[in-house]
Amino acid sequence: MSFPRLFPSERLVYRPLSMEDLEVYMAMRHEATYRQWFYFQAPPTLESAAKEIRVMQEKASRKINLLKESFDTGVYLKESGSLIGTVSLNKFHGPEDELEFVEIGFGIGEAYQGNGYATEAAKTAVVWGLDRLRELGAVPVIEGNVEHANWPSRKVLEKAGFRLVRTQKYVTVYEIRSTSSGILGG
Incomplete structure (x- = not known):
């Protein structure tokens, strides 16, 4: 199963950015909250x-x-087609380049924060990511690593079903995993 070029969730559409999005994308990446x-x-x-x-x-x-x-x-509003942010699943490798875990990342532009868009995007990415990991024969687990003081992102992960599993020196680690009976936070 490949990731569709264009697919929706309740209020959002996910597709790769285009060069037409360049200035908006740049502006979001320079915002204070980012x-x-x-x-x-x-x-x-x-x-x-x-x-x-x-x-x-x-x-x-x-x-x-x-x-x-x-x-x-890219994460776009379904109604207007406006780019409002991004969501990603990134691989992290352990010793000798072995996969250690997949981490979720998300960013929503300041003008769109506080509306639940990051949570909706995270939930959508998690469903696809866990399915993809299962299809590849890997352990279906996704982590979220967030600096301790980044309460907005921590709340997004919790609302998206992630469970706090440990704290490390610089980050609080959340996890969500898939089992034969469904998705579990931890």
Whole structure:
């Protein structure tokens, strides 16, 4: 099962960004609420953001293997078609490049925060991601790693069904997993 190029949830549509989204995407990546938690990444330039969009488009044209690569998509309002953010599933590797876990990431533009869009996007990505991991024969588990003080993102994960499993030096770790009887938070 490949990730559809265009699919909906209740209020949102998910598809790869286009070059027409470049300026909005750049603006969101420079917003204070984004920079607060991604201070360790250099803000994107037009060139680097355009490259991210091209990679996202290329991945959308084929089957994504979550055991080897990340999945990223734009999040759009179903009603207006406006880009409001992104959601991703990223692989993390342990020793000798073995898959350690898949982590969810999400970002919603400041003008759209507080409306439950991040939770809706996270739930949608989780359903697809757990199904994809099962299809690949992997343990269907997705983690969310959030800085301790990032309460908005922690609330999103909790509302999306993730369960707090441990705290580490810099992050609080949440987990959601799939079993034969359904999706469980932890």
